[in-house]
Amino acid sequence: MDFSIFGQMAESGAAMGMAYALIAYGFQLTYAPSKSVNFGQAECVMLSAFIALTLIGTGMNYALAVVLTLLAGSLLGMLVERVAVRLALQQKNEGWILLTIIFGLFGGSVAENVWGRDDRPLPTPIPGDPIAIGSISVTWYEISIVVGALALMVVIELFRRKTLLGKAVEAVAADPEVAGLMGINSNTAIALAYALSGATAAFAGILIAPITTVGPTMAAGLILKAFSVAVVAGLESGFGVIVAGLVLGMLESLTSVYVGSGWREAPGIILLVAILALRPNGLFGKATVRKV
Amino acid sequence: MTMMNALSRHLVIRGVELLGLLTLAVLGLTLGHSPYALGLLTLLAIYAISLIGLDATVGYLGQVNLAHAGFMGLGGYAAGLMVAHFGVGLLPALCVSIVIGLVLGGLLAVPALRLEGPQFALATLSFGTFAVLCLNELESITNGAQGLTLVRPALLGKGTLDALSFYWLCLALLAFVWLGARRLMEGRWGRAIAALKDSPIATDAMGIGALRHKVLAFAFGSALGAFAGGLYAFNLGFLQPQAFGYELSVTLLLGSVLGGRKTVWGALVGAGLVVLLPNLLSNRSVFLVFAGVGAVLAIGRALLAASRREWSFAILAPALAMVLLLGIALKTPDLESWRKGLFALILFAVVVGLPDGLMGFVSQTLARLVRLPQPPLPPAAALDAVLPVRPARGATVLDVSGLKLYFGGVRAIDGVSLSVAPGEVLGLIGPNGSGKSSLVNVVTGLYVPTEGSVTLDGSRIEAKGLLAASRHGVSRTFQNLQIFGDLSALDNVSVSLRGAYRLMWPLVAAGLGHAEEQAAQSHALALLELVGLTEKARIRARDLTYSDQRFMEIARALASRPTLLVLDEPAAGMSRPDVAKLKTVIARIKARGISIILIEHHLDVVAELTDRVVVLDGGKEIAQGVAEDVRRNPLVIEAYLGSAAHTEAAA
Numbered sequence A: 001m002d003f004s005i006f007g008q009m010a011e012s013g014a015a016m017g018m019a020y021a022l023i024a025y026g027f028q029l030t031y032a033p034s035k036s037v038n039f040g041q042a043e044c045v046m047l048s049a050f051i052a053l054t055l056i057g058t059g060m061n062y063a064l065a066v067v068l069t070l071l072a073g074s075l076l077g078m079l080v081e082r083v084a085v086r087l088a089l090q091q092k093n094e095g096w097i098l099l100t101i102i103f104g105l106f107g108g109s110v111a112e113n114v115w116g117r118d119d120r121p122l123p124t125p126i127p128g129d130p131i132a133i134g135s136i137s138v139t140w141y142e143i144s145i146v147v148g149a150l151a152l153m154v155v156i157e158l159f160r161r162k163t164l165l166g167k168a169v170e171a172v173a174a175d176p177e178v179a180g181l182m183g184i185n186s187n188t189a190i191a192l193a194y195a196l197s198g199a200t201a202a203f204a205g206i207l208i209a210p211i212t213t214v215g216p217t218m219a220a221g222l223i224l225k226a227f228s229v230a231v232v233a234g235l236e237s238g239f240g241v242i243v244a245g246l247v248l249g250m251l252e253s254l255t256s257v258y259v260g261s262g263w264r265e266a267p268g269i270i271l272l273v274a275i276l277a278l279r280p281n282g283l284f285g286k287a288t289v290r291k292v
Numbered sequence B: 001m002t003m004m005n006a007l008s009r010h011l012v013i014r015g016v017e018l019l020g021l022l023t024l025a026v027l028g029l030t031l032g033h034s035p036y037a038l039g040l041l042t043l044l045a046i047y048a049i050s051l052i053g054l055d056a057t058v059g060y061l062g063q064v065n066l067a068h069a070g071f072m073g074l075g076g077y078a079a080g081l082m083v084a085h086f087g088v089g090l091l092p093a094l095c096v097s098i099v100i101g102l103v104l105g106g107l108l109a110v111p112a113l114r115l116e117g118p119q120f121a122l123a124t125l126s127f128g129t130f131a132v133l134c135l136n137e138l139e140s141i142t143n144g145a146q147g148l149t150l151v152r153p154a155l156l157g158k159g160t161l162d163a164l165s166f167y168w169l170c171l172a173l174l175a176f177v178w179l180g181a182r183r184l185m186e187g188r189w190g191r192a193i194a195a196l197k198d199s200p201i202a203t204d205a206m207g208i209g210a211l212r213h214k215v216l217a218f219a220f221g222s223a224l225g226a227f228a229g230g231l232y233a234f235n236l237g238f239l240q241p242q243a244f245g246y247e248l249s250v251t252l253l254l255g256s257v258l259g260g261r262k263t264v265w266g267a268l269v270g271a272g273l274v275v276l277l278p279n280l281l282s283n284r285s286v287f288l289v290f291a292g293v294g295a296v297l298a299i300g301r302a303l304l305a306a307s308r309r310e311w312s313f314a315i316l317a318p319a320l321a322m323v324l325l326l327g328i329a330l331k332t333p334d335l336e337s338w339r340k341g342l343f344a345l346i347l348f349a350v351v352v353g354l355p356d357g358l359m360g361f362v363s364q365t366l367a368r369l370v371r372l373p374q375p376p377l378p379p380a381a382a383l384d385a386v387l388p389v390r391p392a393r394g395a396t397v398l399d400v401s402g403l404k405l406y407f408g409g410v411r412a413i414d415g416v417s418l419s420v421a422p423g424e425v426l427g428l429i430g431p432n433g434s435g436k437s438s439l440v441n442v443v444t445g446l447y448v449p450t451e452g453s454v455t456l457d458g459s460r461i462e463a464k465g466l467l468a469a470s471r472h473g474v475s476r477t478f479q480n481l482q483i484f485g486d487l488s489a490l491d492n493v494s495v496s497l498r499g500a501y502r503l504m505w506p507l508v509a510a511g512l513g514h515a516e517e518q519a520a521q522s523h524a525l526a527l528l529e530l531v532g533l534t535e536k537a538r539i540r541a542r543d544l545t546y547s548d549q550r551f552m553e554i555a556r557a558l559a560s561r562p563t564l565l566v567l568d569e570p571a572a573g574m575s576r577p578d579v580a581k582l583k584t585v586i587a588r589i590k591a592r593g594i595s596i597i598l599i600e601h602h603l604d605v606v607a608e609l610t611d612r613v614v615v616l617d618g619g620k621e622i623a624q625g626v627a628e629d630v631r632r633n634p635l636v637i638e639a640y641l642g643s644a645a646h647t648e649a650a651a
Helices: A003-034 A041-057 A062-090 A095-115 A140-162 A164-174 A176-181 A186-212 A220-233 A240-258 A261-278 B002-031 B035-060 B068-086 B090-112 B117-137 B163-186 B188-198 B200-205 B210-236 B246-259 B264-280 B284-307 B313-331 B335-353 B357-369 B436-443 B466-471 B489-494 B505-509 B514-530 B546-558 B576-591 B603-609 B627-632 B634-641 B644-650
Strands: A131-133 A136-138 B398-407 B410-420 B425-429 B451-456 B474-476 B564-568 B595-599 B612-617 B620-625
Touching: A003 A041, A003 A062, A003 A136, A003 A140, A003 A164, A003 A186, A003 A220, A003 A240, A041 A062, A041 A095, A041 A186, A041 A220, A062 A095, A062 A186, A062 B313, A095 B117, A095 B246, A095 B335, A136 A140, A140 A164, A140 A186, A164 A176, A164 A186, A176 A186, A220 A240, A220 A261, A220 B117, A240 A261, A261 B090, A261 B117, B002 B035, B002 B163, B002 B264, B035 B068, B035 B163, B035 B188, B035 B210, B035 B246, B035 B264, B068 B090, B068 B117, B068 B210, B068 B246, B090 B117, B090 B210, B117 B246, B163 B188, B163 B210, B163 B264, B163 B505, B188 B200, B188 B210, B188 B489, B188 B505, B200 B210, B200 B466, B246 B264, B246 B335, B246 B357, B264 B284, B264 B335, B264 B357, B284 B313, B284 B335, B313 B335, B398 B436, B410 B436, B410 B451, B410 B620, B425 B436, B425 B603, B436 B564, B436 B595, B466 B474, B474 B546, B489 B514, B489 B546, B514 B546, B514 B576, B546 B564, B546 B576, B576 B595, B576 B603, B595 B603, B603 B627, B612 B627, B612 B634, B620 B627, B620 B634, B627 B634
Parallel strands: B425 B595, B425 B612, B474 B564, B564 B595
Antiparallel strands: A131 A136, B398 B410, B398 B451, B612 B620
16 A cells, blocks of 8 residues: 555545534534534535635635634524524424525525525635645645634633633533523523534635635535534534544545545445444443433 | 214215325326326326325434435335346336335334434435435446436336326325325324334333334335335436435425325325426416415414414514515526525425424314314223233242442442232332332333342343333333323323234235224223223323323333333322322222332322332332331431431531
């Protein structure tokens, strides 16, 4: 086996894996307080990337555009929560799965009609030329994905642990009823979690856009893998997503070289089904005791 | 008179059913000359078959199933390849589709068993994606993304089948599936799956079998999906893996929800919508009328609610969605480019505005306008036939020895041994957290003990699970009720009856289940009579009062004809007259020779009904004997009230 190809593929897979981890982290954020995730997250990633494209297209400063896109992503997340999640949670049924899928359908259609169906490159100040580390070449795009994803996760995690607002979300995650009795509005806490989740989706969109380009279906394949990562790590297990994301990204990249590019989706799917069958709470999750 | 009414109800329901199928037949006769219309009608019948299958998981099991399109694809390719490679006829090819669906559906259900909600949705989504991936990549067999062109073969071999005959075939198959599925789903199958949806734990504890019915529901639904896929392949004459991807899964799911759950009619209506909506877009003025009517209806409903001051997002949102729909439709020159968005808005309005789907809405409205009497219930069977008096044989029914149960560092049970004699009522008391519920959870198979043995009638049952414990003769009620809320009180009991349903499913689907059903109902009524719920047999379990739900759980627990009945705080939350009634019920059960373990905090109930009492504290037995002696035991008094020394120290 040629090690340089192996290393190169593992490296680029790992970079993509961090993007999965970031989106998976967004799933965990909402799953904790509401036991729901956004099945339309791919469209949130994509819409945010289009918003960034439009903002940068107006000649706006890149950093400002990123901040505004994160805000837009948060608003999208809150919109999802309001129109698709809250109602179903009130009725205590699984309708949110349907409603978030419907939201995604609508979001995709809006993007097609507002921005068109073509894939477009996202202008970015990040240099495009690779740097060589040993026999492996690493692009600045890949580095930005890894660094950016980690940075955002750390910031959100600090927010969750150190601020009162963040702790309120944690309280709702632990027990919504008791949190409600203590005067915490669980709807607001869940909306906040969706806003944070929307921000991770937006940032993921900005980070991967230089590699995938921006188009209505740019994130369609990404989302199932992010789901896999979240489930493999455990929907309630924090930073396990980084390990799971890196492993899955590398596996996938190596599969496409050594098995065939069409099979690159397979490891994520097999891993997801296997973990669900063997450890439904994920590799890093805790089992719960059934009480009657 | 009731006989006549029941007959007319039967005739009305079946008549309407026949009318639906006849309409399709007439449409086929009148539109048969237009290949386009015929193609749509055929597609409608095929989607209806597929949606009847999907309803097993989405409607009855209550889970979001995103693998259905994948099964259609697998079934389609299986049938297509059989014809293309082996030249078999249409019917054998379709049989292969069904087998593929049954086997793969059953296999997928096993890992999906423990999953609920989003995890189930993800597992099925992954399976669907994987199916398409395999169809795409196994190019040597499936011709990959380029697709497979097929000729529609004659039913049994050489020659081809014309489009009109194929339509008649699909319609006949739909009628066949329709009748069979309705009989199965209205019978014990459907009830067991609905029970599973409400409480998997009780489904196992009553001996119904959660795994079995989950696999059954999934395999049945997937087989119908694969079957429909086989028909789909020969309707178009062309197969491509991408056609069976996420979009079709979502479309089918939404068709199922739009049409309405747990009704065969819903599947037909849902199929109609799925087939017709894309065509609606091709005619601008028709679509505008459609959107306008929708918007007016939704706004009207919102205004009506507003006049009653019933503001809520659920009322307002459909109106907003329909207005947005109308706005987009008026503004855009090209409806087709907004296809997904317009669908999304319609779906959103229906999912939020009519949560039970169109047919759910129609049937509820009809039920309000026309009252059709229920068919009469059979007379209750004699109690001796349902619960024969058990002769007292052998020394013990239950033997628990050296039982320990640790949760991490918590010692819930710390070395308990006890036995129950035939026909004995053993009281199990102790302060909260003393290990009573943990103990019965081990005895009934819910928890696996850390150490020790549980022997029932000579067989070791510890660590074998709820279902095995139930098969060996343990039954129970639950401290936190585990009713099958969607089923009537009668159905809660009848679905749990052991040995009442023996008929093979093809015979039930063929309509031969009536006698068995009548017998089961009369047995279930006898048990409801025992607990005093005869008058409330028809009421949905979730609408019963709290006490009645507890009584119903007792009747349900008796349906498996147990040797040992565990009653976990049956009097909790009951009023005084209900507690008095409970006492007579327990005495009657004891008179049948059934051993009982009774966990109870009402000490008068314990004193009056138990032969012997075991007191637990901190996971250990601290006293046992007849109730009177135990009450005076200083250790027991200390456990409940604290010792004098403790009280003084605290003061």
